[in-house]
Amino acid sequence: MKKAIIALIFVIAIGGTLFTLNINGEKSINEEQSFDVKEIEELELNIESWNIALENTESEKITIEVEGKQQENPENNPVEIKKDGNKVKVIQRDTEEGVMKNFSFGKKGTIHISVPKDAVNKIALKNSYGDIKINNIETEELSISTDSGTKTIKGISANKGVITSKDGELNILDSSLNELTIVATNGDSYITRVNSPKTKITSTSGEVLMKEISEGKSLFIETASGDITISYKEAPKSLALIANSESSDISVNLEGYQKEEHTDQLKKGKIGDALNELELIGKEGIITVK
Incomplete structure (x- = not known):
């Protein structure tokens, strides 16, 4: 037992030494690059651990600030920014090697990107461990893939x-998308005042809460574990509703709702001509529609 404790202390001591060396071997960086918006159609971000902040700008240029x-070694520049045809690529890779590579002792940096209104057709973002903030961006297509970290998206307009x-909380507020697809493994999804005629959300573990939403053509939500709450900004006028939960806890409180089939685990009914669809499936968790 004593040998195990000594070994553990030794490992921690080594880790602490490496961490100290890394800190002492680092310097602050603040770099900026700009691109003429007329030459860019796509923005591609491949980020390992840094935070990302995208926001709107009145400028005619796409500006990226790091x-x-x-690391003091210039070969270890953590961020690469380059123009590839009509695409701007931003790549960030961690440079630590060995036992410390998979340990995080705080955020290392932030990549700020300012994008003019409706300037790029596509924004593709991959992020392993950092947080993401998107504010007031217009684009045809938005693609986000993350392993962990908080995602906050406000004022997005996209087709x-x-x-x-995979992990981490997702917040989408005051946005409009013709089609919205969310695939979450672990983490809650909060959708507030979002207008999306076609929405599909699947979650393995985590709550799905949609507040003050507008009636859309098709809304589908499925969770393996976690509550589902749907709250409309205005009462739907034409809706076909089906809610299925193995937890036998479903409540529907909508003006003009007519029951068709109601059991402990199934609620099925409609409002008006039932031209729009709402389908909710929850294996474990409470389903609420209001």
């Missing part, structure tokens, strides 16, 4: 949005 830490999240 704030963070860099199509696809968000894949």
